[in-house]
Amino acid sequence: MSFATNVLSRGLATTAWRMAALNHITVIGGGSMGSGIAQVSAQAGYKVTMVDQNDEILNKSCAIINKSLQRVVKKKFADDPSKGEAYISDIMSKISTTTDSSKAVSNTDLVIEAIIENMGIKKKLFSELDKVAKESTIFASNTSSLSISEMAKVTKRPEKFGGLHFFNPVPMMKLVEVVRTSNTNDNTFDTLFDYCKKLGKVPVNCKDTPGFIVNRLLVPYMMEAVRMVERGDASPKDIDTGMKLGAGYPMGPIELADYVGLDVCKFILDGWHEEFPDHPLFVPSPLLNKFVDEGKLGRKTGEGFYKY
Numbered sequence: 012m013s014f015a016t017n018v019l020s021r022g023l024a025t026t027a028w029r030m031a032a033l034n035h036i037t038v039i040g041g042g043s044m045g046s047g048i049a050q051v052s053a054q055a056g057y058k059v060t061m062v063d064q065n066d067e068i069l070n071k072s073c074a075i076i077n078k079s080l081q082r083v084v085k086k087k088f089a090d091d092p093s094k095g096e097a098y099i100s101d102i103m104s105k106i107s108t109t110t111d112s113s114k115a116v117s118n119t120d121l122v123i124e125a126i127i128e129n130m131g132i133k134k135k136l137f138s139e140l141d142k143v144a145k146e147s148t149i150f151a152s153n154t155s156s157l158s159i160s161e162m163a164k165v166t167k168r169p170e171k172f173g174g175l176h177f178f179n180p181v182p183m184m185k186l187v188e189v190v191r192t193s194n195t196n197d198n199t200f201d202t203l204f205d206y207c208k209k210l211g212k213v214p215v216n217c218k219d220t221p222g223f224i225v226n227r228l229l230v231p232y233m234m235e236a237v238r239m240v241e242r243g244d245a246s247p248k249d250i251d252t253g254m255k256l257g258a259g260y261p262m263g264p265i266e267l268a269d270y271v272g273l274d275v276c277k278f279i280l281d282g283w284h285e286e287f288p289d290h291p292l293f294v295p296s297p298l299l300n301k302f303v304d305e306g307k308l309g310r311k312t313g314e315g316f317y318k319y
């Protein structure tokens with residue numbers, strides 16, 4: 012063996028040793044994010060189980076995935092559309108659904124949690140899953156804003172716990188923030204990083220700080236736009252046009268808040284306000300609260316700042 016081959020094969024062996032094999036993935040929560048994560052995982056060849064609270068929601072999740080795959084095949088098989096349906100049924104056959112999270116995680120390699128942005132509810136879920144999952148199973152949260160270490164504390168596997176923060180819409184957005192706590196071990200971090208690359212995403216390394224990289228910048232920006240509307244400084248449409256045409260963003264901040272979900276924006280802001288009550292950027296917004304109270308959560312409910 013030449014020196015170069017020897018070094019290369021030793022390097023690969025070391026990297027492989029630092030990663031766990033992932034065959035089966037469980038996604039808990041089949042909403043905007045969970046359905047996207049299940050979809051891209053199945054597209055990368057993983058077997059996936061998607062869990063949600065009832066079958067009606069799960070049927071909706073599958074319909075969202077199917078609709079997204081229709082858009083994918085339009086491009087992927089532009090030259091031969093007849094191959095599209097076979098591709099969609101192959102991907103859908105890799106995704107199973109259940110309402111029983113304990114059963115779903117009993118023989119899985121990676122759990123990705125994408126449920127409501129509430130620390131108490133996430134902790135309760137992880138503490139239950141910890142009792143039934145294999146010792147080797149890695150746990151990850153897709154939280155937008157909450158502490159990964161805090162969630163990991165309720166389990167006996169803090170070294171096998173990290174953050175996987177995907178972006179909406181998952182099939183289109185290239186970035187995943189991979190969050191490492193002070194307890195996450197190398198094997199877990201490398202496995203999560205490699206999983207993102209296998210999905211065709213670009214992972215970045217993040218510390219467990221509020222909002223990681225993107226949301227620490229993006230959420231105050233979206234909220235300042237909401238406060239401009241609140242103050243009567245400008246209309247939602249003019250703000251969005253301004254940021255699209257004047258700053259080159261694909262969506263304006265108000266459209267984006269509607270797209271993310273006004274409930275999700277409120278959960279993030281309220282959580283940070285509770286933790287940092289004196290921080291001026293995290294003060295609750297009466298206008299945002301009003302929309303959420305009225306059930307106008309943005310695109311997903313058909314109305315938010317805009318009607319869809």
Ligand SMILES: C[C@H](O)CC(=O)SCCNC(=O)CCNC(=O)[C@H](O)C(C)(C)COP(=O)(O)OP(=O)(O)OC[C@H]1O[C@@H](n2cnc3c(N)ncnc32)[C@H](O)[C@@H]1OP(=O)(O)O
Pocket residue numbers: 079080082083086154155177178179180181182183184226229261262267271
């Ligand atoms: C808060 C959280 O914690 C963190 C977050 O997620 S913050 C939110 C981050 N996301 C963003 O900032 C999104 C910003 N918006 C965008 O990038 C773009 O508007 C967008 C990609 C969503 C849509 O693109 P846009 O050009 O406006 O609309 P549209 O023409 O419908 O779509 C563009 C392409 O994407 C495809 N596409 C859009 N959504 C899709 C989906 N869900 N699945 C598959 N394909 C999709 C379309 O088929 C279309 O393909 P084509 O160009 O080949 O026709």
Ligand SMILES: NC(=O)c1ccc[n+]([C@@H]2O[C@H](COP(=O)([O-])OP(=O)(O)OC[C@H]3O[C@@H](n4cnc5c(N)ncnc54)[C@H](O)[C@@H]3O)[C@@H](O)[C@H]2O)c1
Pocket residue numbers: 039040041042043044045062063064068112124125126127128129132136153154155156176177178179270271272275
């Ligand atoms: N919406 C975004 O743009 C975005 C982007 C990145 C990260 N996130 C984060 O991802 C997570 C999910 O957000 P979303 O926008 O997909 O929310 P969503 O409201 O669209 O979906 C959440 C799903 O979780 C289900 N759920 C709630 N509690 C559950 C439980 N105990 N067991 C199983 N299922 C349960 C709900 O029925 C719902 O279908 C949140 O932590 C959010 O902060 C959201």
